[in-house]
Structures are given as structure tokens and as C-alpha cells.
Amino acid sequence: MAWLGLETYSAVPVTGILDVIAWIRDPMFSMALPTVRSTIVRDLVTVLQTETDTLAGSSFARKRRRIYDSIGAAFHGTPPLDDAAWKDLVAGLAHLTQVNMVFVRDSKNLEETADKPEELGGASKGLIGFSSNPETWSHEMPVWIVDWHGRWLAIPKDSDSVPTANRILSWLGHLETNGWVVDWPPVDATKEALVEELSQGITWQSTHAKLKKDVLATRLGRERILRALSAWEKH
Numbered sequence: 531m532a533w534l535g536l537e538t539y540s541a542v543p544v545t546g547i548l549d550v551i552a553w554i555r556d557p558m559f560s561m562a563l564p565t566v567r568s569t570i571v572r573d574l575v576t577v578l579q580t581e582t583d584t585l586a587g588s589s590f591a592r593k594r595r596r597i598y599d600s601i602g603a604a605f606h607g608t609p610p611l612d613d614a615a616w617k618d619l620v621a622g623l624a625h626l627t628q629v630n631m632v633f634v635r636d637s638k639n640l641e642e643t644a645d646k647p648e649e650l651g652g653a654s655k656g657l658i659g660f661s662s663n664p665e666t667w668s669h670e671m672p673v674w675i676v677d678w679h680g681r682w683l684a685i686p687k688d689s690d691s692v693p694t695a696n697r698i699l700s701w702l703g704h705l706e707t708n709g710w711v712v713d714w715p716p717v718d719a720t721k722e723a724l725v726e727e728l729s730q731g732i733t734w735q736s737t738h739a740k741l742k743k744d745v746l747a748t749r750l751g752r753e754r755i756l757r758a759l760s761a762w763e764k765h
Contacts, residue, residue, distance in 0.1 A: 531684060535708065536675070536701070538688075539675070539685060539686055539687060540685050540686075540687050541677075541682040541684060542683055543681065543682050544680060544682060546609075547604055547609070547619070547680030548571050548575065548604055548680070549680060550674075550680050551574065552570050552571050552574050553683060554627055554629060554672075554674060556570055575605045578601050578623065579598050579602065584626070585625070588625065590621075590625060593618045593622065596615060596618055600616075600618070600619040600622075601623075604619065617659075620661065620678070620680075621661045624662070628671065629661075630661055630662065630664070630671055631674050631675075631676055632660060633658070633661070634658060634676070634677055634678060635657045635678040635679075636655065636656035637654055637656045654710065654711050655710050657710070657711050658702070658705055658710055658713060659678070659713045660715065663715040663751075663755070664698075664759060665754045669762045673698055698762070699759040699762065712752070714751045714755060715751045715755070716744065716751045717747050724743065724750050725738075727750055728749060728750055728753070
């Protein structure tokens with residue numbers, strides 16, 4: 531996967547986001563025949579829909595029914611067309627599976643959708659997103675890199691490969707300097723609070739205070755996440 535800066539990984543093809551979850555949750559899935567895989571996924575759908583009851587006390591509480599329905603839709607080959615609903619589904623599945631996910635949307639996929647961010651332009655290689663805000667990620671929780679549409683997942687080629695959790699910071703930096711746009715979760719705060727915190731950084735300039743609030747919110751989100759991920763290097 532040198533095209534993504536992951537030379538020690540292979541892109542293993544799968545047929546949907548439920549296959550991704552099955553691969554992660556069931557050690558037998560990767561070795562199973564297609565017919566057996568179908569059975570595993572069918573049983574998994576029932577388990578996942580039952581598990582949506584546990585979302586009641588989480589940040590997904592209000593989206594619980596949507597995620598339940600979207601799991602069934604994905605199984606029947608009719609995943610939600612709405613981008614927000616799809617994001618809720620994949621993020622909810624990561625939450626239920628107790629993993630963190632980095633989603634890759636290459637430029638070809640973005641061009642095929644109506645929600646392509648204007649700031650990407652034609653030069654971008656694609657968009658990188660997260661199942662939740664990486665600032666809150668635990669070093670102990672596995673990190674998986676997967677295709678946004680569930681067509682592949684990144685698997686280390688051998689046991690000597692550097693664990694994803696320990697290389698995520700440098701990898702994201704590599705992506706940003708090589709034409710990828712990272713969708714950093716913005717910080718929800720007033721512009722005054724954003725400026726106050728950002729102004730403590732060594733790259734801050736007084737003219738930055740004139741930037742729009744959404745730009746500052748994303749910039750602070752990026753800085754907080756990079757600080758949190760850099761702490762992983764100490765483990």
C-alpha cells in the first residue's frame with residue numbers, strides 16, 4: 531500500500547462495511563469460504579442490531595434507530611445514500627466493535643459523490659476521516675485503516691510490522707504533505723476561546739485572528755489531536 535504511505539501493509543479486499551467488521555470481530559472470517567462468510571455476516575447483523583441497545587447511554591443515543599436500520603440496509607445491499615447516515619453507520623459500528631477507524635476516501639470516490647468538499651480541488655488525492663475524534667482515542671484500543679465504502683482494509687504483511695497505533699502520527703503527517711486532506715474534527719468553542727488557545731502556539735501570528743471561526747476551529751482540532759497522538763510515542 532505504498533500509494534497510501536503504508537509500505538508494510540496489504541489492502542485486503544472485502545465486499546462491504548459489514549465484512550470489515552466481521553474480519554475484525556471473528557478470527558475465522560479471513561479464512562472462511564464465501565458461503566461461510568455469508569453465514570458469519572448474517573449472524574453478525576443480528577448481533578450488531580441487538581448491540582445497538584447499548585448505544586442508549588452514548589453519543590450515538592439519538593442515532594440508535596438510524597444505525598439499527600442502516601445495519602439491515604447494508605446487509606441487504608441498500609446502504610444509506612445520505613452521507614451523514616453512512617457516517618453514523620460506520621462510526622457506530624466502530625463504537626460497537628470497540629475499535630478506532632481511519633477511513634480513506636480516494637479522489638475518484640469523492641468525484642463520484644455529491645458531497646465532495648470544495649476545498650479539495652482537483653489536486654487532492656483524497657480525504658481521510660475518523661470514526662470518532664482521535665483526541666479521545668486510547669492507546670490500547672486497536673486502530674484500523676479501512677476504505678470508506680468497505681471495499682478493503684489494511685492488514686500488516688507480517689508480525690514485524692509497526693503497529694498502526696504507534697505510527698498513526700507520522701502517517702497522518704505523511705498524508706498531509708503528499709496531497710491528502712485530513713478531515714480534522716473541529717473544536718466547538720467561541721471564536722474568542724479558539725483564538726486564546728491557538729495564540730499559545732509557536733506558529734501563531736496576530737493576523738490569524740482574522741481567520742473565520744470554522745477555520746480556527748479545525749486548526750485547533752488538528753493541534754489538539756496531534757498533541758494527543760504524540761503522547762502515544764511515550765508508550
